[in-house]
Amino acid sequence: MDSVLLRCQNCQTINRVSVKSLDSTLKCGNCKNALSYSRGPIDVNFDTFQKEVVIWPGFVLLEFWTPTCVYCMRLSPVLDQIASEKAGMLKVAKVNAQTEIQLAEQFGIQGVPNLVLFQNGKKIAELPGAVPKEQLEQWISSSTGI
Numbered sequence: 001m002d003s004v005l006l007r008c009q010n011c012q013t014i015n016r017v018s019v020k021s022l023d024s025t026l027k028c029g030n031c032k033n034a035l036s037y038s039r040g041p042i043d044v045n046f047d048t049f050q051k052e053v054v055i056w057p058g059f060v061l062l063e064f065w066t067p068t069c070v071y072c073m074r075l076s077p078v079l080d081q082i083a084s085e086k087a088g089m090l091k092v093a094k095v096n097a098q099t100e101i102q103l104a105e106q107f108g109i110q111g112v113p114n115l116v117l118f119q120n121g122k123k124i125a126e127l128p129g130a131v132p133k134e135q136l137e138q139w140i141s142s143s144t145g146i
Helices: 046-054 070-085 101-106 133-144
Strands: 003-007 014-018 059-065 090-096 114-119 122-128
Touching: 046 059, 046 090, 046 101, 059 070, 070 090, 070 133, 114 133, 122 133
Parallel strands: 059 090
Antiparallel strands: 003 014, 059 114, 114 122
């Protein structure tokens, strides 16, 4: 993957950015405001789901989790690492299935953790349960090419 797409938070323009330049200061080609992208997992709720997942121009790894789930807590540092390592190429988002019941029901979530990969707002893969980091990275790579 040579480039990624980043949406300007100011004017909503989609900018194609070289992966090599992700560590530098990036500016929107339209409005010249600074471009930003998440370097860690972001919390998503019903109100932000459309913006953060559906209309996001690229790959999103979405975890459905609950604060009482031991496996979710074990998976959390792994997702933090993946979000940092793949920042700009893969957005990692989390939905608390206890508080966001409507989203969990929309996706038929029966248990947590449950991981769902999206590309340009479309679900492309799903992985229920907690898996080791190596297996998770292999699943992401085979599903996305990153």
